[in-house]
Amino acid sequence: KEVRIVPDEEDRIVDALNALRGAHDYVFTSGGIGPTHDDITADAVSKAFGVPCEHDAKAMQLLGDNYAARGMEFTE
Structure with a gap:
């Protein structure tokens, strides 16, 4: 029903999620879940x-094995 593109700013992610979950039964996120060292999406969703x-x-x-097979760094 709705799509939002939100920058990697914690307050903006939290605000968007709170607005969307108040209006919809399900909220899906994509992107922003690694493997970059500076990803904040999972923490913002938790907040x-x-x-x-x-x-x-x-x-x-599973993720670690996948990154290793592709020769990619699996960050914390």
């Missing part, structure tokens, strides 16, 4: 929803 940003061990292993 908007008031929950901790936790890494799933299985997902981290």
